[in-house]
Amino acid sequence: MKNWIHKIKNLLNYTFFKWLLLSIVGLASFLLLFSHVSPDTYNTRLFSVADETIRSPKTITDERLSEAEMERAASEVEEVYQYRPEIMNNRTSLVSSIFEFAQEYNVSTEDEEPQSGQAVTGDMLEQLKNALSEDVSEDVTGSIDDETFNRLLAASDQGLEDAKGITIDQVERVMQDPFKQEEAAAKQEEAAEYIAQFSMSDDLKEAAMDLARFAVVENNIYDPEQTEARVAQAIESVEPVQILEGQVIVQKGYLIDRDVYRQLEALGLTTSETSFEPYIGLTLFSLLIVLILYFHFSTWKISEDTKRLYLVLVSIIFLLSLGLMKAAELIRELEVLQVGYLFPAAMAPMLLKSMINTRVALIIAMLQAFCASIIFNDMMTGSVNVDVSLYFLFSGLAGILFLSDHRRRTHLLRAGLFVSAANMIFLFAVTLIESGSFSAMDYTLFAVFAVISGVLSSILTIGLLPLFESGFGILSTMKLVELSNPNHPLLKKILTEAPGTYHHSVMVANLAEAGCEAIGANGLLARVGCYYHDIGKTKRPHYFIENQISGYNPHDHLDPQTSRDIIISHAKDGADMLRKHKMPAEFIDIAEQHHGTTLLKFFYFKAKEKGLEPDEESYRYAGPKPRTKEAAVISVADSVEAAVRSMKDPTSEKIKKLVDSIIKDRLQDGQFNECDITLKQLETLKKVFCETLNGIFHSRIEYPEFKKEERKKEA
Known part of the structure; x- marks a missing residue:
């Protein structure tokens, strides 16, 4: 693949x-x-039997049922009536005014009873009606019979005064409680019946009863605005009737009646249109x-x-x-x-x-x-x-x-x-x-x-x-963790054939992992990659100083060109070995790139000392230069670890100068040109490497026992 x-x-x-x-x-x-x-289609016809259970594919509002619910809620709202006590005052004032005008135009003079045979003339009636029409806003003359006015005009002042008091009292008594229009007729008759119980002339009594019937009107008035507001509130409180998603519209084998068919239409399940x-x-x-x-x-x-x-x-x-x-x-x-x-x-x-x-x-x-x-x-x-x-x-x-x-x-x-x-x-x-x-x-x-x-x-x-x-x-x-297992064949090969290289690789791995994690690179990849980066040294382990235990260095007996070829070849040999074992491409890249195209200075200057006039390019590693942050960090960590390990009595100041010089040399040599590492990240690497190296190569106490042994040997 x-x-x-x-x-x-x-x-x-x-x-x-x-x-x-x-x-x-x-x-x-x-x-x-x-x-x-894709919408489902059903073979649905009105008054047919459903071939399968049909469920609603979505949630919609059932408009018809919702409207019916709103109408029901509106019909259940009671009409709002408002009690108006001022109506009683207005009606009693009106009755009082009628009696007063009647006193002004009646046939009797002041405090005198009308004489027998003294009749009410047409002019008197006309004057009374004109006065009432001018001074009373309501159409009194159109609502009260002329016979009633004649009876009032025929009465004495004292009789009118008594009748006025009785009439007003009964009107107030009846209208002190609220009642609607449909109850007004009964209330009018109630007032008239009470007046009929008092002693007064028959004509005046009839007139007073007519005026009471006229004065008593509804005082609990229908309020259309409040009623409409309550109807609107009731309609608003009605929750729309919904056909819910997944709701069964009709069960298999049941009849599709008009209501079911209407719901199917609303859901669009009765049409074949796409x-x-x-x-x-x-x-x-x-x-x-x-x-x-x-x-x-x-x-x-x-x-x-x-x-x-x-x-x-x-x-x-x-x-x-x-x-x-x-x-x-x-x-x-x-x-x-x-x-x-x-x-x-x-x-x-x-x-x-x-x-x-x-x-x-x-x-x-x-x-x-x-x-x-x-x-x-x-x-x-x-x-x-x-x-x-x-x-x-x-x-x-x-x-x-x-x-x-x-x-x-x-x-x-x-x-x-x-x-x-x-x-x-x-x-x-x-x-x-x-x-x-x-x-x-x-x-x-x-x-x-x-x-x-x-x-x-x-x-x-x-x-x-x-x-x-x-x-x-x-x-x-997880693959990296598996490859870091010391029982891996290649790691066993390094450990057994080049133990110094193995130790060097572990130390470089510690440095590289800390550095990568500090700059946001893959620390685990750097660590495990370091374990394998010098696998090429296992081909000729004794030609590398970390594996020379007896102090014998074969390069002392070789010409610079041969030594150069042996040292430089370990990068290519390592990459070839990793490819042969089908190791990850990242490890192969690290093995090839961890020296970049740096100059093999020791043997280059050795050749110069021998007067060979060497070509600088021939003493450089084949590369390529580091192309990832991990490879760049490993290349610096590899050189730094080897250089510090070769120092005598390393101190914090010496380590700091050495790390700074190595990174500056790599930067000036263009070894970081092909990777995206920044100057700020290089400064972070300096700090991390110095801290890690100070922890590894810290000074140790020389115990007294060892000093005594040294003195004995000297003696």
């Missing part, structure tokens, strides 16, 4: 390759999700997936070759996850409740965190959660399952979180167990919040699904990780 990818990438530049692969991902996502958004809205939405969703991946890889500051490799890896894992979701649909035929909870949702995020980084894992966890909400939609096309989406997202985040230390494969299994527990807590929390009516069997099934999902995620991750690592040449953290 790795060779196949390499051939393709040679044919295509990165930009074209990126868009081609992202287009494939977007198209594949569209096709895998297509069946889950709606393109779901497909447009799915297209936008697929485009969103492509854009998220595009912007992530566009802003990622790594080499194009690495981007290309990671893009292929992310695409395959994402589409693999979608494919497994589609395969899980087969279980739905068994009508298992919420089969999405069984899916290993943490698998893809755990794989990507193990092989790439946390950020990529988070992105894929988010994207697959969105896709799961469409795929596991409980067989309701065109809908989304929010609970499953949150479950996938939560499970993926738990997998990333609990895989914080992924240097051993056993940690993957442990992370899977933690994911199972997190899944279970999440499911129970959601079901309890929603107050779902689940049985004990349902809760047990949820718990089993949660455990299976977490454990299956870790098992699949453990199984697929070696496949992807070998197929794509991914050097994961």
Whole structure:
């Protein structure tokens, strides 16, 4: 697979390759999700029998039932009436005015009873009516018979005064309590009946009773504004009647009556017309997936070759996850409740965190959660399952979180167990919040699904990780830990054949790891790479000073050119040995690049001393120069460790000057020109290297016993 990818990438530049692969991902996502958004069609006719159970694919408002509920609520609102006590005062004032005008125009003179035979003339009646019309706002003359006015005009002043008091008292008594229009007639008769009980002339009594009937009117007045406000409030408080997503509209074998058919029409399930809205939405969703991946890889500051490799890896894992979701649909035929909870949702995020980084894992966890909400939609096309989406997202985040230390494969299994527990807590929390009516069997099934999902995620991750690592040449953290095992054949070879080189490599590894972690590079890669960077020295171990125990140096008996060839060849020999053992490309690069194109000064100046006039280029390593931060740090750490180890009585000041001179020499020699290490990071390396070397080569106390032995030997 790795060779196949390499051939393709040679044919295509990165930009074209990126868009081609992202287009494939977007198209594949569209096709895998297509069946889950395509609207269902049913053979439904009015008054026919349903061939299958039909559920609502979405949540809508039932307009007809909602309007009926609003009308019912409005009809139940009682009319608002407002008691107006001032009406009684107005009516009694009006009655008082009528009696007063009657006193002014009646037939009797002051304090005299009318004489027998003295009649009310037409002029008197006309004067009274004109006076009432001018001074009283209400149309009194049109509401009261002329006979009543004649009776008032025929009465004496004292009789009118007494009748006025009685009439006003009865009107006040009747109108002191609120009553509506429909009760007014009864109240009028009640007032008249009370007046009839008093002693006065029959004509005056009849007049007083007529005036009482006229004066008594409703005092509990209908308030249309308040009534309308209450009706509006009642209508507003009515919750719209909704047809919920997943609600059964009609059961299989039941009659499709008018009400059911109306609901099917509202849901668009009675028409054969195709709606393109779901497909447009799915297209936008697929485009969103492509854009998220595009912007992530566009802003990622790594080499194009690495981007290309990671893009292929992310695409395959994402589409693999979608494919497994589609395969899980087969279980739905068994009508298992919420089969999405069984899916290993943490698998893809755990794989990507193990092989790439946390950020990529988070992105894929988010994207697959969105896709799961469409795929596991409980067989309701065109809908989304929010609970499953949150479950996938939560499970993926738990997998990333609990895989914080992924240097051993056993940690993957442990992370899977933690994911199972997190899944279970999440499911129970959601079901309890929603107050779902689940049985004990349902809760047990949820718990089993949660455990299976977490454990299956870790098992699949453990199984697929070696496949992807070998197929794509991914050097994961766990792979690095495995390669750091001292029992590895190449490390055993260094330890047994070149023990000094092995010790030197371990010391360089300590320096390089500390330096890389300080500048944000891969410290573990630098450490393990250091273990193998000098593997080429095992070909001629005794030609390197760290392996010369007896003090015999074979270079003392060789010419500078031969010594040069032996020393320089160890970088190429090491790379060849690593390739032969199919070691990671990063290790091969470190072996070739850890000396860059530096000058082999010792033998170059030795050749000069012998008068050979050597060519400087021939005494330089073949390179290439370091191309990664890790290789650059290792190249400096290798030289620094060897130089400090050769110092006599190293002090902090000496170490600081030496480190500074080595880094400055490499910088002036252009050894860092092909990697993206900065001057600020080089300053950080100086500080870290000095601190680490001071800890390694600190001064030790000379014990008295050893001093006595030395004195004896001298004596």
